[in-house]
Amino acid sequence: MAEELEEQLYDKELLDELLEHHHIDRFREVFLALHIYEQGEYFTESDENKRSIIYQMLSPQEVAEFVEQTELENYDQVFETMDAIFASQMLSEMSYDNAVDILNELPKAKIAGLLLLMDKEAAGEVKALLHYEEDTAGGLMTTEYISVSSLMTVREAMLQLKEQAPSAETIYYIFIVNDRNQLVGVISLRDLIVAENDAYIEDVMNERVISVNVADDQEDVAMVVRDYDLLALPVVDYQNHLLGIITIDDIVDVIDEEASEDYSKLAGVSDIDSIDDSVFDTAKKRLPWLAALTIMGMGTATILGSFQETLEHVALLAAFIPIIGGMAGNSGTQSLAVVVRGISTGEIEGQNKVKLAIREAGSGLLTGFSCAFLLFAIICIVYKKPVLAVIVAVSLTIAMTVATLAGALVPIIMHRINIDPAVASGPFISTINDIISMLIYFGLATTFMSYLS
Helix, strand or coil: CHHHHHHCCCCHHHHHHHHHCCCHHHHHHHHHCCCHHHHHHHHHHCCHHHHHHHHHHCCHHHHHHHHCCCCCCCHHHHHHCCCHHHHHHHHHHCCHHHHHHHHCCCCHHHHHHHHHHCCHHHHHHHHHHHCCCCCEHHHHCECCCCEEECCCEHHHHHHHHHHHHHHCCCCCEEEEECCCCEEEEEEEHHHHHHCCCCCEHHHHCECCCCCEECCCEHHHHHHHHHHHCCCEEEEECCCCEEEEEEEHHHHHHHHHHHHHHHHHHHCCCCCCCCCCCCHHHHHHHHHHHHHHHHHHHHHHHHHHHHCHHHHHHCHHHHHHHHHHHHHHHHHHHHHHHHHHHHHHHCCCCCCCHHHHHHHHHHHHHHHHHHHHHHHHHHHHHHHCCHHHHHHHHHHHHHHHHHHHHHHHHHHHHHHHCCCCHHHCCHHHHHHHHHHHHHHHHHHHHHHCHHHHC
């Protein structure tokens, strides 16, 4: 359904035909009538030859409008086919924070060359932002914001607002600074409009300003925006000087990026695979975890080997290995997902971690007992071996309880020692739980082997 809807957004065949026959005026008319998202989609789907023609038919400003809003796979390749002067002019037309995001994807030598060709004012702003770490508030912020002095009247502030608005990222929040450029307040556009013209800004502004430090991690910044429902968030230094703002569109990108990163770690890969990745690149991303899990899996094989005598006496024990190992792994992964999500969203920060672990263990005990009772009944009916049924049922109950507890404790401990809890991936927990469940199962079976025989 989504693909069908996307096909209706624009006529790709018409645009291709206009490009091929170099109908400049008609192409510009059709292309520029599209939404920015649609322009970006067409650009993404175009090959290098078509992109080269697009650069000839559109101005740097027109290209900048959709390139800065489009997530491209290989910016280096895009800039290779673009004239350096055209590229520098395009970057100069972008919002400074978006220009920085794109430049961070390029080799350092190319960045230096483009900065030399860029508009002097834009290059200066971009250079300042490039100094900040990419995953911090400084790396996200833009310097294109509106600020006014607390000593101004509303009338004077409105005049300054009109002057700064064309180049500002957003005009919905006006930030108030003192004579040392320190952030002292904020006022919304609505409140500014309805205020008396002769009133002083310091009398109508809101002095309680939510802000973040320039060195704060982007995930923490996203949580602040989420918790306070902000459209823009001011960024300050350690002396509370206003340096820039972070807008909601950048926060949406951060949330998407962090979610993808956590998902990839839970899946046991170093990064989310792109559909454009080669076979070698895909294998390279997945191999480290798979190699580690292979070595860990030898622990399960060693345990099974050490209980070979038990298996020889009661071969039917082997039939229930997949059930016990699989159910333990499933319950542990469920608990892991709940806790990792809670840590990522900050939901369990203020909770008692011991209480949370006990709750998860209790859940594992209850679900384990329920599944064990069902399995006990099936074994008694099908195999007529009540002792085996008891061993399997007790093993399943203990294994699911321990697995659920491990799924909760491992990410909590990792978070406590400042390691990303998402690293405690599903495959990792599943392998650990396989080892634990096999020890429990065959330990009980060996203890009661005389009754089984």
